[in-house]
Amino acid sequence: DIQMTQSPSTLSASVGDRVTITCRASQSISTWLAWYQQKPGKPPKLLISKASTLENGVPSRFSGSGSGAEFTLTITSLQPDDFASYYCQQYNSYSRTFGQGTKVEIK
Amino acid sequence: EVQLLESGGGLVQPGGSLRLSCAASGFTVASYTMAWVRQAPGKELEWVSSIRAFGDNTFYADSVKGRFSISRDDSKSTLFLQMNNLRAEDTAVYYCAVEAPNAVYFHSWGQGTLVTVSS
Numbered sequence: 001d002i003q004m005t006q007s008p009s010t011l012s013a014s015v016g017d018r019v020t021i022t023c024r025a026s027q028s029i030s031t032w033l034a035w036y037q038q039k040p041g042k043p044p045k046l047l048i049s050k051a052s053t054l055e056n057g058v059p060s061r062f063s064g065s066g067s068g069a070e071f072t073l074t075i076t077s078l079q080p081d082d083f084a085s086y087y088c089q090q091y092n093s094y095s096r097t098f099g100q101g102t103k104v105e106i107k
Numbered sequence: 108e109v110q111l112l113e114s115g116g117g118l119v120q121p122g123g124s125l126r127l128s129c130a131a132s133g134f135t136v137a138s139y140t141m142a143w144v145r146q147a148p149g150k151e152l153e154w155v156s157s158i159r160a161f162g163d164n165t166f167y168a169d170s171v172k173g174r175f176s177i178s179r180d181d182s183k184s185t186l187f188l189q190m191n192n193l194r195a196e197d198t199a200v201y202y203c204a205v206e207a208p209n210a211v212y213f214h215s216w217g218q219g220t221l222v223t224v225s226s
Contacts, residue, residue, distance in 0.1 A: 003170075034212035036152075043202050043216035044152065055214075087152055091211040094166055096142075096154040 002026050002090050006099035012107040019075040021102045023088035025104065028068045032092040035064055035073045038101075039084045047086075078104070109133040111203045111217030118223045123193050129186040129203030129217055137161065137181035140206040142213060143188045144221075145199035153199075156188065157206060171197075193224045 003026040023033065031051035036044035037067050046055050048064040051071055061076045075082055083106055088099040115127040125183040127143070142157040156177040157166045165177050186203055200221050204213040 032210075035214050038152075043219055044213070045216070046212065049207065049210065049212055050128075050215075089152070089212060095168065096157075096211050097154040098154070100151045102198070 001095050002029060002093055002097055004088055004090055004097050004099040006086075006088055008102060009100065010103045010105060012105050013078050015078055015080060017078045017107075018056045019078050019082075019104060021073045021088075021089055021104075023066075023071045023073070023099050025071075025090055025092075029090045029092035031067045032090060033064075033066070033071050034089045034091065035062075036087045036089065037082075037084050038087065044087060047054040075104075086107050108204065109215040111205070111215060113201065113203050113217045113220040114147060116201065116220030116222045118225065120126070120226050121194060121224055123224070124191045124192065127188040127190065127201055127222070129188075129219060131184045131186065131203070131205075134205070136179075136184040136186075139208070140211070141177075141179060141186045142204045142206055143177065143186075144202045144204050144213065144216075145197075146202070146219075147199040147204070150199075157188075157199070157211070158186070178213055190222070193222075195224050198222060198224045 005024045033051045035048040038044040053063045085101045085103045110132045112130045143155040158177045174192045178187045200219040202219045203217040205215040207214045
């Protein structure tokens with residue numbers, strides 16, 4: 001199975017900060033990567049697919065990049081609504097695997 | 108608007124069985140691959156199983172293969188997960204999800220149902 005490793009596990013930031021989360025795959029997955037946001041007690045919400053395609057309605061301060069085995073999710077100016085956990089997910093293989101998550105908390 | 112409503116969760120003893128349901132609406136359920144994804148308390152998301160549209164192709168995570176069975180009733184727009192021989196490590200919130208067309212990421216999610224396996 002393809003393993004996904006996110007870093008950092010926790011990130012402390014302030015409103016207005018630029019935030020970057022990294023996701024690394026154990027082998028190349030081309031651009032078959034999705035990013036989700038999850039708030040406590042809620043289901044995940046799809047933000048980005050195919051590494052960099054923003055879903056309808058997702059604010060443009062979110063962006064994704066990368067290919068092969070290294071990917072990043074960037075939030076250019078952190079807003080109060082963005083404090084949440086973020087997960088990457090590979091879909092290169094039939095066994096869909098998630099990263100362990102990154103919690104973005106208030107500094 | 109896509110709506111997914113899970114039910115059937117609860118407390119069950121180790122070795123027991125439970126059947127989860129997911130009632131879907133707001134889209135043509137039969138046209139989409141459907142899935143179950145779970146999340147143990149305080150842990151990451153884990154894909155459990157998927158069932159393709161228009162067929163019987165099913166896929167399972169190694170952790171549940173041979174114990175769980177996914178099925179669908181498109182006439183009732185409902186997805187099921189039969190869980191047998193449950194273990195403590197199966198304790199989690201189970202989400203029903205819709206996979207994107209031609210790509211295995213999850214574009215819509217239900218609110219989840221909690222399964223607790225404990226004596």
